[in-house]
Amino acid sequence: xxxxxxxxxxxxxxxxxxxxxxxxxxxxxxxxxxxxxxxxxxxxxxxxxxxxxxxxxxxxxxxxxxxxxxxxxxxxxxxxxxxxxxxxxxxxxxxxxxxxxxxxxxxxxxxxxxxxxxxxxxxxxxxxxxxxxxxxxxxxxxxxxxxxxxxxxxxxxxxxxxxxxxxxxxxxxxxxxxxxxxxxxxxxxxxxxxxxxxxxxxxxxxxxxxxxxxxxxxxxxxxxxxxxxxxxxxxxxxxxxxxxxxxxxxxxxxxxxxxxxxxxxxxxxxxxxxxxxxxxxxxxxxxxxxxxxxxxxxxxxxxxxxxxxxxxxxxxxxxxxxxxx
Amino acid sequence: xxxxxxxxxxxxxxxxxxxxxxxxxxxxxxxxxxxxxxxxxxxxxxxxxxxxxxxxxxxxxxxxxxxxxxxxxxxxxxxxxxxxxxxxxxxxxxxxxxxxxxxxxxxxxxxxxxxxxxxxxxxxxxxxxxxxxxxxxxxxxxxxxxxxxxxxxxxxxxxxxxxxxxxxxxxxxxxxxxxxxxxxxxxxxxxxxxxxxxxxxxxxxxxxxxxxxxxxxxxxxxxxxxxxxxxxxxxxxxxxxxxxxxxxxxxxxxxxx
Numbered sequence: 001x002x003x004x005x006x007x008x009x010x011x012x013x014x015x016x017x018x019x020x021x022x023x024x025x026x027x028x029x030x031x032x033x034x035x036x037x038x039x040x041x042x043x044x045x046x047x048x049x050x051x052x053x054x055x056x057x058x059x060x061x062x063x064x065x066x067x068x069x070x071x072x073x074x075x076x077x078x079x080x081x082x083x084x085x086x087x088x089x090x091x092x093x094x095x096x097x098x099x100x101x102x103x104x105x106x107x108x109x110x111x112x113x114x115x116x117x118x119x120x121x122x123x124x125x126x127x128x129x130x131x132x133x134x135x136x137x138x139x140x141x142x143x144x145x146x147x148x149x150x151x152x153x154x155x156x157x158x159x160x161x162x163x164x165x166x167x168x169x170x171x172x173x174x175x176x177x178x179x180x181x182x183x184x185x186x187x188x189x190x191x192x193x194x195x196x197x198x199x200x201x202x203x204x205x206x207x208x209x210x211x212x213x214x215x216x217x218x219x220x221x222x223x224x225x226x227x228x229x230x231x232x233x234x235x236x237x238x239x240x241x242x243x244x245x246x247x248x249x250x251x252x253x254x255x256x257x258x259x260x261x262x263x264x265x266x267x268x269x270x271x272x273x274x275x276x277x278x279x280x281x282x283x284x285x286x287x288x289x290x291x292x293x294x295x296x297x298x299x300x301x302x303x304x305x306x307x308x309x310x311x312x313x314x315x316x317x318x319x320x321x322x323x324x325x
Numbered sequence: 326x327x328x329x330x331x332x333x334x335x336x337x338x339x340x341x342x343x344x345x346x347x348x349x350x351x352x353x354x355x356x357x358x359x360x361x362x363x364x365x366x367x368x369x370x371x372x373x374x375x376x377x378x379x380x381x382x383x384x385x386x387x388x389x390x391x392x393x394x395x396x397x398x399x400x401x402x403x404x405x406x407x408x409x410x411x412x413x414x415x416x417x418x419x420x421x422x423x424x425x426x427x428x429x430x431x432x433x434x435x436x437x438x439x440x441x442x443x444x445x446x447x448x449x450x451x452x453x454x455x456x457x458x459x460x461x462x463x464x465x466x467x468x469x470x471x472x473x474x475x476x477x478x479x480x481x482x483x484x485x486x487x488x489x490x491x492x493x494x495x496x497x498x499x500x501x502x503x504x505x506x507x508x509x510x511x512x513x514x515x516x517x518x519x520x521x522x523x524x525x526x527x528x529x530x531x532x533x534x535x536x537x538x539x540x541x542x543x544x545x546x547x548x549x550x551x552x553x554x555x556x557x558x559x560x561x562x563x564x565x566x567x568x569x570x571x572x573x574x575x576x577x578x579x580x581x582x
Contacts, residue, residue, distance in 0.1 A: 073454070073464065098484045102466045105419070105454035114420055114542025117449040130546065136446055139342040140349065143547040148540075184463035188479075189490040199485050205581075229582065240503075247469075247504035248486040253338045253445050254360045254503055262581040273338045279554055283579045285571065291559070300557035301574055303567050313568040318582070321572055 002034025205231025212267015270295030361441025399511030
């Protein structure tokens with residue numbers, strides 16, 4: 001028998017994040033012939049509900065409240081729990097994003113259930129919903145099942161392919177009312193400093209710099225390449241420790257774990273902690289002056305050379321390719 | 326201030342991971358304080374030095390974790406508590422750990438509880454927020470700055486590169502992100518002093534908990550290593566020819582551009 005699965009549609013800057021559609025695809029697998037219900041929380045999100053249906057959800061439930069305009073764990077938990085109470089789902093999925101990471105443990109605690117965080121795959125095997133997730137920052141993986149209560153998981157962005165969009169799909173969009181009160185945390189200010197709006201965890205292309213970048217300005221050619229390819233800039237711990245860039249860009253065992261389609265490592269030696277954070281990328285390019293650098297051991301393609309010569313040449317070459325395309 | 330730090334013993338980040346008998350092979354591995362928990366310990370010590378009070382570090386684990394607790398004491402924490410589950414639990418998950426920690430903390434009147442935002446081994450990042458929920462106190466995750474004035478707590482939180490300034494009140498639980506501070510190394514006098522600092526050992530019984538109360542809600546059915554990545558091609562020739570070839574390969578062979 002199929003399951004009822006709710007999946008949170010995460011809205012950022014007025015649009016649904018990709019991971020929401022990936023969540024719908026995961027939910028479809030878990031639901032089998034059951035029902036996938038999208039959940040949207042915010043101050044004005046109802047218009048986005050149809051997109052979740054087009055992506056594969058059967059219907060959508062919306063909680064709209066001024067107090068949900070910005071994320072707070074208390075506010076979003078109250079809204080989400082009101083939905084759970086009404087829908088009584090057998091499985092719940094969030095994206096493993098800043099919001100999902102912050103909110104999911106609270107919901108799991110309130111429901112007294114388990115939570116499988118950061119799943120990169122889900123399969124139904126012998127009646128069990130089996131999640132695959134990285135441990136030791138991707139140095140190993142585990143398969144995990146929920147043994148008691150609601151099946152609850154967060155899905156790592158960029159791993160489960162979304163379903164093909166089907167604009168002919170229709171479904172009911174209904175509202176759930178929730179009393180949002182007693183918010184114990186207040187967001188006073190948000191300072192945007194992310195690179196060009198492309199988030200590292202969701203980026204398809206990452207251009208990362210290490211100590212070889214040598215300075216804050218040294219990141220400029222990398223940023224240019226990332227912008228050209230619609231990607232984001234990342235860094236190794238070495239570059240962060242040397243204060244060439246902010247720690248929020250750090251990729252590795254401490255820092256972010258990323259799995260883009262293309263990872264271009266510039267002037268990164270490839271310490272084991274860094275490799276843990278990026279070696280599961282689909283294609284890895286290494287650019288380093290030292291032919292003995294460890295990074296070449298995990299790279300699909302390598303160029304031995306000075307990144308300050310290679311990266312501008314790459315920019316020119318990609319430009320002419322993109323013009324032809 | 327009554328300050329608590331939740332700490333986990335983890336594999337050293339330098340360690341290669343191998344599997345023996347279906348489990349992660351711990352033999353011969355070096356263990357450390359989870360790096361994110363180190364930021365929490367450092368921040369706790371600074372808070373105590375600025376506001377007065379006491380820092381207690383707490384871990385759930387086995388006897389082996391005593392070493393990491395001593396390290397935290399050597400850094401400057403005042404007291405340590407090991408909740409030893411070795412004889413009671415065969416396995417546990419984040420539900421288990423959070424329940425045990427909350428049971429321990431519930432009558433401690435903590436002003437602030439600090440933890441790492443994620444452990445680098447199991448990588449779930451659940452325990453902090455779960456504990457806060459069980460204690461019914463607010464929490465803020467992945468913080469990069471913390472200021473306390475009276476009852477008011479102002480934190481800066483890393484949100485995928487953006488930073489949010491959040492205001493809340495004590496008591497609160499926060500989880501540390503990289504950049505919060507620069508954890509100190511234990512000094513030699515610190516290490517000597519740590520030997521004499523109190524390290525209390527508790528078991529589930531002491532917390533009036535049964536195995537059933539904390540039984541895991543999830544189960545690991547398999548552990549495996551990712552396929553080893555073979556070294557690819559290092560290109561040759563003139564630099565601009567290499568670059569042309571690379572772009573061509575990415576476009577035609579790897580099909581990622």
